[in-house]
Amino acid sequence: MGPAERDDMSQNVQDEVFDIIAAQAKVDRATLTPQTTLKDLGVTSLDAIEVIFDIEERFDVTLPDREANFDADTVGGLIDAVNEALAAKEQPAG
Amino acid sequence: MTERTRVVITGMGAVSALGLDAASLWQGLIAGRSGIGTLRHPRAADLRTKIAAQVPDFDPAAHFDSRTLPLLDRVSQFALLAAREAIGQSGLVFDETLGERTAVVVGTGVGGETTQDEQSRRLYAEDAQRLHPLTIVRLMTNAPVSQISIAYGLTGPSFAVASACASSNHAIAQAYGLLRGGLADVAVAGGTEACLSLGAIRAWEAMRILSDDTCRPFSLQRRGLVLGEGAGIFVLETLEHARRRGATILAELAGVGASADAGDIVAPKAAGAARAMRAALTDAGRHADQVDYINAHGTGTTANDATETRAIREVFATHADRLLVSSTKSMHGHALGASGALELVAVVGAVREGIVPPTANYLDPDPACDLDVVPNHAREREVKLALSNAFAFGGLNAVLAVARAP
Numbered sequence: 434m435g436p437a438e439r440d441d442m443s444q445n446v447q448d449e450v451f452d453i454i455a456a457q458a459k460v461d462r463a464t465l466t467p468q469t470t471l472k473d474l475g476v477t478s479l480d481a482i483e484v485i486f487d488i489e490e491r492f493d494v495t496l497p498d499r500e501a502n503f504d505a506d507t508v509g510g511l512i513d514a515v516n517e518a519l520a521a522k523e524q525p526a527g
Numbered sequence: 528m529t530e531r532t533r534v535v536i537t538g539m540g541a542v543s544a545l546g547l548d549a550a551s552l553w554q555g556l557i558a559g560r561s562g563i564g565t566l567r568h569p570r571a572a573d574l575r576t577k578i579a580a581q582v583p584d585f586d587p588a589a590h591f592d593s594r595t596l597p598l599l600d601r602v603s604q605f606a607l608l609a610a611r612e613a614i615g616q617s618g619l620v621f622d623e624t625l626g627e628r629t630a631v632v633v634g635t636g637v638g639g640e641t642t643q644d645e646q647s648r649r650l651y652a653e654d655a656q657r658l659h660p661l662t663i664v665r666l667m668t669n670a671p672v673s674q675i676s677i678a679y680g681l682t683g684p685s686f687a688v689a690s691a692c693a694s695s696n697h698a699i700a701q702a703y704g705l706l707r708g709g710l711a712d713v714a715v716a717g718g719t720e721a722c723l724s725l726g727a728i729r730a731w732e733a734m735r736i737l738s739d740d741t742c743r744p745f746s747l748q749r750r751g752l753v754l755g756e757g758a759g760i761f762v763l764e765t766l767e768h769a770r771r772r773g774a775t776i777l778a779e780l781a782g783v784g785a786s787a788d789a790g791d792i793v794a795p796k797a798a799g800a801a802r803a804m805r806a807a808l809t810d811a812g813r814h815a816d817q818v819d820y821i822n823a824h825g826t827g828t829t830a831n832d833a834t835e836t837r838a839i840r841e842v843f844a845t846h847a848d849r850l851l852v853s854s855t856k857s858m859h860g861h862a863l864g865a866s867g868a869l870e871l872v873a874v875v876g877a878v879r880e881g882i883v884p885p886t887a888n889y890l891d892p893d894p895a896c897d898l899d900v901v902p903n904h905a906r907e908r909e910v911k912l913a914l915s916n917a918f919a920f921g922g923l924n925a926v927l928a929v930a931r932a933p
Contacts, residue, residue: 477791477794478793478794478830479791479792479793479794482733482734482735485735486733495575498575498732498735498737498739
């Protein structure tokens with residue numbers, strides 16, 4: 434795909450990640466920015482692993498494994514992780 | 528007021544990643560040897576989890592006859608093997624009279640998980656029309672209790688206890704209560720777990736709490752817990768009963784304490800942990816500054832280890848800097864419902880031999896866990912009184928206070 438399509442896809446990823454987080458954290462989607470941290474949103478560690486599960490299910494990707502400690506993680510960081518996982522999936526196997 | 532009934536430990540048995548008996552576990556722990564290794568599982572290639580603390584070289588057919596074996600899930604096999612060792616060490620031979628005065632209380636987090644997983648695969652993946660007829664008797668949570676009761680003719684009060692990662696300590700506390708309350712003279716008690724099924728590992732993976740390198744409790748570089756399996760079973764007796772028969776007493780179970788956080792379903796609360804530790808000390812009639820060693824819950828997660836440190840500081844104040852705290856989960860892994868029982872082997876060893884097992888795999892200190900966690904090497908230290916902590920998901924806490932044999 435070309436750069437324009439890739440930008441569109443990234444925009445979609447951001448939109449959908451915002452949707453998932455807004456629904457899980459029960460916050461107004463309009464207040465979300467890539468700089469927002471999950472802690473800012475009052476997201477507990479259990480909410481956070483549900484957010485990741487929802488994202489993985491939606492994009493059919495597996496985000497890097499690590500212990501759930503999302504205090505310092507930003508929404509933008511999650512979006513980057515999704516984009517990286519999608520890019521890795523796009524690579525031809527072998 | 529009469530002197531309260533005292534409870535002592537006269538036998539112990541264990542099955543763990545460090546071997547098939549309590550001596551292997553204890554020797555491994557004081558050598559600082561970790562039982563954590565590459566995950567052995569038929570579906571290992573598909574799993575993100577690459578490590579676990581699994582029981583090595585376990586051939587059930589070497590331990591159980593062909594008539595009994597079909598009745599036993601792995602979780603009951605571990606429990607029976609550990610019970611055999613514990614009862615053997617105690618020297619007790621159960622006749623009808625003693626059997627009636629003997630309780631069996633065993634904790635488990637999930638029970639017959641191997642059976643559950645296998646039969647689910649048959650049902651859903653192979654579309655099987657029928658399941659194995661012994662499915663229920665293998666997987667029921669009380670199966671380990673019932674199998675021990677049947678094997679030794681123990682007909683006193685017997686039941687299973689479930690509180691996830693605190694199941695062992697709650698079970699031992701219940702047994703202690705039966706002895707203190709006069710409902711039994713002897714109790715066979717502990718915990719067992721065999722939880723490394725595909726389904727359970729996948730479920731733990733989804734919690735994103737498993738470490739991918741090893742278990743490093745209290746260390747700055749800790750990355751989560753490592754699942755384990757096994758069983759620890761003890762023979763508890765009233766002091767009077769043990770003395771009357773001239774038994775060798777390994778240690779005294781001096782007190783128990785329990786509490787519930789009533790907070791988050793997973794995030795631990797220092798106040799709940801602190802209340803359980805205080806309750807155990809009060810029950811034992813001891814002061815905080817008499818404690819020499821704490822075998823920590825110490826899972827190796829960011830949240831547990833920092834919260835447990837705060838709870839210990841809250842209870843012990845300045846004495847927190849004098850006592851030793853170690854997490855043996857760094858070596859036997861987190862065997863969930865069996866953990867507290869494996870850790871009681873460590874605590875009994877510490878009070879008997881004056882050696883405190885280390886926190887293995889330790890790298891750099893974390894300011895949030897600023898206790899003497901006995902990094903990497905066992906330490907000689909006289910231990911007159913020790914606590915063993917267990918704090919479960921769901922906020923259920925149970926602490927055992929163990930003292931030297933009276």
